[in-house]
Amino acid sequence: MQDGLFEFQDQTTTDHLTHGAVAVVGAYQVRSFHGYYQSRHGASGNWLFYVSGFGRIVDGEHVECSLLLVNGAYETVPIDQQDRITVRGRKYGRAHWQH
Numbered sequence: 001m002q003d004g005l006f007e008f009q010d011q012t013t014t015d016h017l018t019h020g021a022v023a024v025v026g027a028y029q030v031r032s033f034h035g036y037y038q039s040r041h042g043a044s045g046n047w048l049f050y051v052s053g054f055g056r057i058v059d060g061e062h063v064e065c066s067l068l069l070v071n072g073a074y075e076t077v078p079i080d081q082q083d084r085i086t087v088r089g090r091k092y093g094r095a096h097w098q099h
Helices: none
Strands: 022-025 028-033 036-041 048-054 064-068 074-078 085-087 090-092
Touching: 036 064, 048 085, 064 085, 074 085
Parallel strands: none
Antiparallel strands: 022 028, 028 036, 036 048, 048 064, 064 074, 085 090
């Protein structure tokens, strides 16, 4: 079954916006994590958020970035001095996002 960029592994899932929906795009798995786009190479490793760009700078440091959502939009989220992004109240370090 195919819906946009997502070819679903779970044939009962028809909505790529559904939290936990997993699809295969080439050599990558992609999923919706509460509406945020995540991917990983193959079927193992960390799920990675996609940071499309960096926003406001305060005292020489970026304090926000834009994350790709599964609907193609972007959402601005905080990023701290240790390069941790905050998604849904939880901090994720560099091992969990790519740019």
